Amino acid sequence: MNLSRREFASVMAAALASGFPLAREASAQQAANLYDAPKSGNVHLLHMTDCHAQLLPVYFREPSVNLGVGAMRGQMPHLVGQNLLKAAGLKAGTPEAHALTYLDFERAARQYGKVGGFAHLATLVQRLKASRPGALLLDGGDTWQGSATALWTQGQDMVDACKLLGVDVMTAHWEFTYGEERVKQIVEKELAGKIEFLAQNVKTNDFGDPVFKPYVIREMNGVPVAIVGQAFPYTPIANPSWQMPNWTFGIQEKELQDTVNEARAKGAQAVVLLSHNGMDVDLKLASRVSGIDAILGGHTHDGVPVPVIVKNPGGQTIVTNAGSNGKFLGVLDLEVKDRKVTAFHYRLLPVFAHLLPADPAMAALIDKVRAPHKAKLExxxxxxxxxxxxxxxxxxxxxxxxxxxxxxxxxxxxxxxxxxxxxxxxxxxxxxxxxxxxxxxxxxxxxxxxxxxxxxxxxxxxxxxxxxxxxxxxxxxxxxxxxxxxxxxxxxxxxxxxxxxxxxxxxxxxxxxxxxxxxxxxxxxxxxxxxxxxxxxxxxxxxxxxxxxxxxxxxxxxxxxxxxxxxxxxxx
Incomplete structure (x- = not known):
């Protein structure tokens, strides 16, 4: 279901008129404007991360404590409440303020309703892809874990949902806790030809061979774009090493630089790192590795409405993070001219279930997944x-x-x-x-x-x-x-x-x-x-x-x- 802007505004008006929570304080036009993200540039990337297998809309309270220490004190992403709103130039009491902060959580949650849900996310993805020829949907990982149905199906529910959603590229972290055999089975048999599973920093224990593709180059509107995958570096420490005994992880800064250089040598005019490092790690990495135009990060669940620009010996890198639980979709438009990025525009869109009609095909898949377990779940x-x-x-x-x-x-x-x-x-x-x-x-x-x-x-x-x-x-x-x-x-x-x-x-x-x-x-x-x-x-x-x-x-x-x-x- 691809919606034009006019059709989308009409849907918003109908939703508001029917008494959805946002109707009390927002007009149909305001609701439409929330998802009015005009296209710019010639390279378009949509970014989701850390949904933790939440197929249905949920409530999710953001933190009131996210301390930064040392050089990170007071820096993004270590801002909460009013401090985050001030840095982002947002007003309290708005839908965006509720999505990004803990402020007045109970009242705002009842007013604005639940967030996320793959059926609602699917509608937003379809609209943005329709307006952005060649746009890629990137999944930063922690997708196959976090719910009962994901655990009981060994991630199968999320694999099916992501294929239907139109994910183009992904990296991983909690996915590895299903074990090497299950991960390889999914990657080699179910994702092949549909979703690229990338992880430049996962190697075999014995000879250091790559376990997964490190990167992929896709042409978009005449521009070759490289997407490099970076899985969570500390997986065998933070999670049981016996679940992935034959693989090594790590940040692998030098290897990442070599990978970026190789992608550039093969013609990539823009390079994006799809990362599950955590934002503080991404910020340091961006200062030390050259040639990465943007890092779309995950793992730390930070909803970052304003990207951080990091200087490095090769120029600069845009660093973002797109929250968690299906609550946000990041939209990054790059302008690439003369083989380099000359401009960008970024928006972090909150996914309000009451403002985005459910995609029928995705809703049907979710119902099918849940049906055998419905009584037990509820x-x-x-x-x-x-x-x-x-x-x-x-x-x-x-x-x-x-x-x-x-x-x-x-x-x-x-x-x-x-x-x-x-x-x-x-x-x-x-x-x-x-x-x-x-x-x-x-x-x-x-x-x-x-x-x-x-x-x-x-x-x-x-x-x-x-x-x-x-x-x-x-x-x-x-x-x-x-x-x-x-x-x-x-x-x-x-x-x-x-x-x-x-x-x-x-x-x-x-x-x-x-x-x-x-x-x-x-x-x-x-x-x-x-x-x-x-x-x-x-x-x-x-x-x-x-x-x-x-x-x-x-x-x-x-x-x-x-x-x-x-x-x-x-x-x-």
Whole structure:
């Protein structure tokens, strides 16, 4: 279904007239203008990333804590709330402000409705492709993981949806947690001739041979354009290495420079890196590798409305990131003249489900995927009286729920939950279904653990994760958030040196003793020896929810922070 601008405006007017949420404060023309992205240039790239297998529209609360340290303090993407709106030149209370920030989340979510959904995204992609001859849809990865149906079908639902959506090129991260055999099966048999799967930094352990294509050159309106793929560099560290035992990853800066040079030598007049590095890593990489015109990034889930321009020895590189959960579509138009990029225009479009009619073919596919599981997915487990969300450097209310469940059901004094950035949100009064639980926990290594740990070990774990998040050198960051902690209180100084960020650990008001042993629950163990260590985390959470039936507003167990006063990545 390809819509002209006039037809699109007509659809918007009809939607508003029928009483959709946005109708109360916006006109049909304003709604049409939200998606009015006139074509410019001769190279056109559409960018989605980190949808985490969310086929249906969702609520998703953006973070109120996204601290930048060192040179990244106060820089994009480490801005939240009003600070982000000011940098982007946007007004509070607008649809764009709701999409990009946590501000007034509950009221705005009820006003503007859900975001994302592949059927609605498909309509927007079709319109933009129709107005931009030769436009490529690039998928930055974390696409096949994050939902119940993706887990239960080993990513098949998302593979089918992406082919129908019209994805042209993709790279990956969580895709690798289905294991080498499954990934190769999909790439070689299902994506062949349809979607290019690129990863210049994935090599074999034995001889260092490329596992996947490093790049592809596509001609667009007479311009040869190279797309280079960069998979998540730390996959075997952040995720179980036993799931991809024969492959190596890494940033591979020199190899990337060689790849860019090769693509240029073969005639590419524009080079774009489709990256899953995380934005801080992309910014550093852009300053050190020449010849990349733009980096369309992912992994850190940052909705970046204004691209960052990075200078390097070869000129400059445009660096962007397109959020997560199907909530945004980035649109980059390049003007290429005399074999170089001379101008660009970028927009980050929020995908409001109430303003974009569902594409019938995609809606039918989604219904088909969900039909065998519908009753199981929609079973109500409890009701929430407060907003449940995951996102923020230190904790989220759904993370807190998981921590409370781990401690109560497993009988632990302390609980750890990974600092995952994926997971949808719920509004007060909503039923918590099995699907919502799976949105927070659907991984291929879901086992819970119950371990006796010394106070010294607990501090070491917290220090290691804090360094991963707050190391001033982006190449030593892995892009997740701080491990969520239940039961234990502590103080954190993000600006301190490694080994000195965590202080004042206490349990029940008493100091944690280095040599004393404590019972600690956790989940998502990366070591192979912990397979089937305990029940999967979704069973633990479901047991807790069914016992409580109603989830009262949760008080976050956040650390006391030092040295962050005035940091624009921290809500005032």
């Amino acid at each position: 079973e109500t487990l409890a009701t929430t009286e407060g907003t449940l969300y995951r996102r923020g450097n230190f904790n989220g209310t759904f993370d807190q729920l998981i921590l409370d469940a781990l401690m109560e059901v497993r009988g632990a004094q302390i609980a750890f939950s990974p600092g995952f950035r994926w997971g949808t949100s719920l509004l007060p009064g909503q039923a918590i279904t099995r699907e919502h639980v799976m949105d927070q926990t659907a991984i291929t290594y879901p086992w819970t653990t119950l371990t006796d740990m010394t106070g010294e070990t607990i501090k070491t774990i917290l220090e290691d994760v804090a360094d991963n998040l707050f190391n001033p050198d982006p190449y030593y960051q892995q892009g997740g958030d701080m491990v969520r902690v239940g039961g234990l209180s502590y103080t954190c100084d993000p600006n301190a040196r490694m080994g000195s960020r965590i202080q004042g650990m206490r349990l029940g008001g008493q100091p944690i003793e280095a040599g004393k042993t404590y019972k600690v629950a956790g989940w998502a163990p990366v070591n192979e020896a912990s397979k089937n260590a305990g029940p999967p985390v979704w069973d633990v959470v479901e047991t807790w929810l069914k016992a409580h039936k109603t989830v009262k507003p949760l008080r976050l167990n956040n650390p006391q922070l030092l040295g962050v006063d005035g940091n624009p990545g921290l809500a005032a």
